[in-house]
Amino acid sequence: MVSSQRRWTRPRPFSAQTVQRKALDPDKMMKMLPPKPEPPSNEDCCMSGCEFCVWDLYDEDMREYQKHAVEAREAFEAQGRPIPDELRPEKLRDSIDPSMRAFLDNEREMAIRIQQEEQENNDD
Secondary structure, X not given: OOOOOOOOOOOOOOOOOXXXXXXXXXXXXHHHOOOOOOOOOHHHOOOOOOOOOHHHXXXXXXXXXXXXXXXXXXXXXXXXXXXXXXXXHHHHOXXXXXXXXXXXXXHHHHHHHHHHHHHHHHHO
C-alpha cells in the first residue's frame, strides 16, 4: 500500500530513439540524468507479496539510474574531466538495508529462473 503522502514515479530512462548517448557531451548527460531514486519507506510496502512491490520498482529504478550514471561518469573520464561528486561510485550505491538487498536479489534470481523454465517448456 502506497502512502498518500508519497507518490512513486519512475525516472525516465534515456531513450535510444531520441538520444545518441555516445554523441552527447558529459554536461548534457548530467542534465538528462534522472534524480536518484529514494527507497520506499516502511509504510509504502504492505508486505503481502504484491507482484509489483514498491521494493521491486525501486530496485529496477535504481539499477536503471546506476547504469546511466556510470555512462555519464565514463563520458567524463573519456574526456579527462573531473567526475562530479554525484557520479562517484560510493554515491551510486543504493541506501537500503543489506537484508532487504539480499531479499531483492533472491527474488530477482527466482523470477529469472522461472522465466527461463517457462521459455524452455514453451520451446518443447
